[in-house]
Amino acid sequence: MRIIALLLALATAAPASAQAPSPHALEIPSWFIETFLDMKEDVREAATQGKRVMLYFGQDGCPYCTALLQTNFSQRTIVDKTRRHFVAIALNLWGDREIAWIDGRRMTEKALGRELRVQFTPTLLFLDEQGAVALRLNGYLPPHRFEAALDYAAGLAGKGLRYDEYIKTTIREAASATLHKESFFAAPPVVLRGSKPVALLFETPYCAGCDELHREGLRRPEVRRLLERFDIYRLTLDDKRSPTTTWARELRVAYTPALVFFDRGKEVFRIDAYLRPFHLASALDYVASGAYRQEPSFQRYLQARAERLRDRGEKVDLWK
Numbered sequence: 001m002r003i004i005a006l007l008l009a010l011a012t013a014a015p016a017s018a019q020a021p022s023p024h025a026l027e028i029p030s031w032f033i034e035t036f037l038d039m040k041e042d043v044r045e046a047a048t049q050g051k052r053v054m055l056y057f058g059q060d061g062c063p064y065c066t067a068l069l070q071t072n073f074s075q076r077t078i079v080d081k082t083r084r085h086f087v088a089i090a091l092n093l094w095g096d097r098e099i100a101w102i103d104g105r106r107m108t109e110k111a112l113g114r115e116l117r118v119q120f121t122p123t124l125l126f127l128d129e130q131g132a133v134a135l136r137l138n139g140y141l142p143p144h145r146f147e148a149a150l151d152y153a154a155g156l157a158g159k160g161l162r163y164d165e166y167i168k169t170t171i172r173e174a175a176s177a178t179l180h181k182e183s184f185f186a187a188p189p190v191v192l193r194g195s196k197p198v199a200l201l202f203e204t205p206y207c208a209g210c211d212e213l214h215r216e217g218l219r220r221p222e223v224r225r226l227l228e229r230f231d232i233y234r235l236t237l238d239d240k241r242s243p244t245t246t247w248a249r250e251l252r253v254a255y256t257p258a259l260v261f262f263d264r265g266k267e268v269f270r271i272d273a274y275l276r277p278f279h280l281a282s283a284l285d286y287v288a289s290g291a292y293r294q295e296p297s298f299q300r301y302l303q304a305r306a307e308r309l310r311d312r313g314e315k316v317d318l319w320k
Contacts, residue, residue: 027069029073029079029088031079031083032056032089032090033087035089037099037100038099039131040102042087042089043102049087051084051087052086052087053089054082054086054087054088054089054124054125055089055124055125055126055127056089056124057091057093057113057121057125058090058122059094059121062122062318063276065140068146072141072142072146077147078143081150081151085156086150086153091112093109093121093299094109095109096108096109114296119297119298120298121139121299122139123138128155134153135149135153137149139275140274145171148166148167148170148171149167152166162249163254164237164253164254164255168204173208174208175207175208175210176207177205179210179236180211182214182232184224184228185201185234190233192265194231196230197229197230197261197262197263198230198231198232199230199231199233199260199261200260201232201233202236202253202257202258202259203234203235203237204236207257209256209274220280220281222277222281226284226285229288230284230287230288237253255272258271258272263287263290268287268292269286278318278319279318282302286298286301
């Protein structure tokens with residue numbers, strides 16, 4: 001009877017040792033797995049299945065997360081490819097579940113987000129068979145770009161190429177062959193130490209995202225007012241051997257358009273993700289106001305800013 005009682009007690013206690021799922025306002029696809037969040041073990045287990053680990057950082061109220069989960073992960077080809085090559089694990093950027101990271105350190109989800117400097121959601125980390133980051137995606141990508149990223153992260157394509165080089169040769173989109181001119185661009189040479197913060201805008205021709213940035217984001221009155229508080233230099237990524245491209249490689253710019261912000265000669269923030277105008281304006285305000293000095297988390301700053309605007313009676317649409 002004592003043995004039976006002990007076995008019953010162990011059976012009752014066993015589920016408690018597993019990590020309870022972190023709450024999400026958005027429904028995570030059922031094929032994402034729940035693990036004990038021991039990343040080294042998860043990587044090892046995935047490798048035995050011939051797969052890699054895909055870590056998804058999301059949060060409630062994130063329209064980009066909604067687009068990823070409801071648009072990208074509703075497309076059969078993307079779902080099949082992701083399930084075939086990756087073990088998908090969802091993390092809450094503000095969650096309190098304990099994670100054992102690759103190096104053995106234990107921390108909460110939100111602490112890991114800080115450690116990895118997750119500033120945009122969704123952020124996806126693809127870990128290879130040794131636990132190294134094979135690819136990191138900051139922010140949302142539309143389905144055709146996301147599927148190409150999956151091929152690269154799985155090691156199926158782009159071998160020997162940096163991700164930005166691979167995308168440039170793989171993705172073909174209807175886009176302008178010429179760069180857009182803006183009256184607020186500062187003339188070269190670039191001066192990183194001045195009376196204003198500096199924004200470096202990296203672009204290329206045939207860049208649909210660049211076209212959208214100029215057509216929508218940079219046309220908004222609020223954005224235009226905030227741009228006046230910066231010295232803005234446009235840098236073109238064209239020739240692999242050009243000084244601009246070399247500098248971009250040193251800065252690890254792997255996405256266009258990208259905005260890299262400097263204050264007093266030091267990089268303080270960057271936008272290397274797809275952002276709609278509200279988030280673009282918030283990012284500009286985050287740097288121009290100096291808020292980054294007190295609040296290292298752009299997401300927390302973003303939430304506080306949205307609440308302030310709503311309290312003033314202004315309508316806030318995170319997607320617009």
